[in-house]
Amino acid sequence: MTRYDIIVIGAGPAGLAAAQAAAAHGAQVAVVDDNPLAGGQIWRGGPERQTDPRARQLWSELRASANVDFLQQTRVLYAPEAGRLLVQTPTTSDTLHYGQLILATGARERLLPFPGWTLPGVTGAGGLQALAKGGYPLRGKRVVVAGSGPLLLAVAATLRDKGAHIVAIVEQASTPALARFGFGLLATPSKITQALRLAKQLSGVPYLRDSYVRSAHGDSALQSVRVQRPGGRELETLQCDYLACGYGLLPNLELAQALGCATSQGVVEVDEWQHSSVPGVYCAGEGTGVGGVDLALAEGRIAGLAASGHVDQARKAFGRRARWKKFAARLARGFALRAELATLADDDTIVCRCEDVRHGELRTHTAWRGAKLQTRCGMGPCQGRICGGATEILYGWRPDAVRLPISPARVSSIID
Ligand SMILES: Cc1cc2nc3c(=O)[nH]c(=O)nc-3n(C[C@H](O)[C@H](O)[C@H](O)COP(=O)(O)OP(=O)(O)OC[C@H]3O[C@@H](n4cnc5c(N)ncnc54)[C@H](O)[C@@H]3O)c2cc1C
Numbered sequence: 001m002t003r004y005d006i007i008v009i010g011a012g013p014a015g016l017a018a019a020q021a022a023a024a025h026g027a028q029v030a031v032v033d034d035n036p037l038a039g040g041q042i043w044r045g046g047p048e049r050q051t052d053p054r055a056r057q058l059w060s061e062l063r064a065s066a067n068v069d070f071l072q073q074t075r076v077l078y079a080p081e082a083g084r085l086l087v088q089t090p091t092t093s094d095t096l097h098y099g100q101l102i103l104a105t106g107a108r109e110r111l112l113p114f115p116g117w118t119l120p121g122v123t124g125a126g127g128l129q130a131l132a133k134g135g136y137p138l139r140g141k142r143v144v145v146a147g148s149g150p151l152l153l154a155v156a157a158t159l160r161d162k163g164a165h166i167v168a169i170v171e172q173a174s175t176p177a178l179a180r181f182g183f184g185l186l187a188t189p190s191k192i193t194q195a196l197r198l199a200k201q202l203s204g205v206p207y208l209r210d211s212y213v214r215s216a217h218g219d220s221a222l223q224s225v226r227v228q229r230p231g232g233r234e235l236e237t238l239q240c241d242y243l244a245c246g247y248g249l250l251p252n253l254e255l256a257q258a259l260g261c262a263t264s265q266g267v268v269e270v271d272e273w274q275h276s277s278v279p280g281v282y283c284a285g286e287g288t289g290v291g292g293v294d295l296a297l298a299e300g301r302i303a304g305l306a307a308s309g310h311v312d313q314a315r316k317a318f319g320r321r322a323r324w325k326k327f328a329a330r331l332a333r334g335f336a337l338r339a340e341l342a343t344l345a346d347d348d349t350i351v352c353r354c355e356d357v358r359h360g361e362l363r364t365h366t367a368w369r370g371a372k373l374q375t376r377c378g379m380g381p382c383q384g385r386i387c388g389g390a391t392e393i394l395y396g397w398r399p400d401a402v403r404l405p406i407s408p409a410r411v412s413s414i415i416d
Contacts, residue, residue: 075088168207173338212340
């Protein structure tokens, strides 16, 4: 068993900021992350290779700290008891012992079902971006990027940089909502700079506002998508090789819930120190609400300082956190999902992809639990991580419990 003063789960911006703040004061810190390299989603591929100077600075300080261990390709399976975590690597398992725990487990995409969404060539927006960053070849491929949120722009820029031809960006938010969001950027000048940079990178790419993909078509793989344009106008057909489609982000709550942390409205409840309802367990970043990298960094710093007992220094970051929380609220308002998205699936559309459960079966149920027991919806390897976000929009239910281990595990890890 390995012991640490503080264990941080997640090596994204929140986790790196938390680890740096805690380690600067001498605590023995471990950063546990299931990816091969640190950086989380936005800094995927390693913080030292990013253009964002904050990534490189955090990384160089952490690498120089003798009191920080990085445990990459290490996934937390569950907590056998307070103060302990069972983790699994590709070859072995281990029990880690902690004094304080900081959860910085980030978010995943919300995917919504529509006819054709299971065709090869249809992926999440961030999903295709992650593949491209990992070397998946897209040069010369025609890609439609669709769904909602500023992430679509970042995804399209990455894909274009990798040689893809971006056919269009299809954004479901209405023009007035986008205009309000754009005006609100005046409160965060760094975001205006970022938006201008993205606009330059994406010059010439059609940005279809007030629009959404109704269906995807192809024989054995994607060939085209049908897009609903504003005001019930005729559907527009776009020929493409890939559709990268995601409807915003959903916090990864499974580990927090497995530890008993209170959640509400889909986020972990924390106090001003980022402390959860469970003693010694903090949460920072997307787990406490989707707000982007700046909020994740501010919350991570507060959590790291508070967990290592430096509350006076933590208080100094409150102002920055408050500013980015306001940005998060504007983001949520600007890209709220329209009601029509809940009506795209027809009876034949698969909703639970692991267990092949269709909309026609699910819509006769009234709650997640009953649907799960009778159809196996949410009982496959992803344990509702994909269909849970869809059933919330389609039927108003979300998974009501977490099964342990929180992700598929080798039997030997559990027996050990
Ligand atoms: C697919 C995707 C792509 C994105 N791309 C961009 C982008 O291009 N630009 C942008 O501005 N924002 C992007 N974002 C948003 C960005 O992730 C957030 O703005 C912010 O940076 C999140 O930081 P974080 O530290 O809270 O979480 P993350 O960066 O998500 O880091 C969380 C880390 O925790 C790890 N983890 C989770 N559970 C466990 C576990 N049980 N055991 C071990 N490790 C675990 C994850 O693998 C991940 O590495 C993306 C989000 C997603 C989901």
